[in-house]
Amino acid sequence: MKYFGTVKSFDTIKGHGEIKPEAGGDMLxxxxxxxxxxxxxxxxxxxxxxxxxxxxxxxxxxxxxLATI
Incomplete structure (x- = not known):
């Protein structure tokens, strides 16, 4: 099942970030x-x-x- 969210942060040096789900809940x-x-x-x-x-x-x-929309 595909979910949708907004990027809240991305560290280009460490290579990780967080996404805020549109449906609510904790950042992933x-x-x-x-x-x-x-x-x-x-x-x-x-x-x-x-x-x-x-x-x-x-x-x-x-x-x-992760995929662009």
Whole structure:
């Protein structure tokens, strides 16, 4: 199931950021590897994206398969 949210932060050096779900709830962390587009293009704060929800190695929720809308 695809979800939608807005990028709240992205650290280009560390390669991770957070997305705020439109449906509410806690912000989800995402990694550069979750992008479904060219890795040299980074998301910008305020950008609306679609994503899937998965879990990290630590079993925390995260955003996966980020895509531009």
């Amino acid at each position: 962390r995402f990694e550069r590897s979750a992008f479904s587009w060219e890795n040299n293009s980074v998301p910008t704060v305020g950008q609306r994206l679609s994503y899937d929800v998965g879990t990290t190695k630590e079993r925390q929720p995260c955003a996966l398969n």
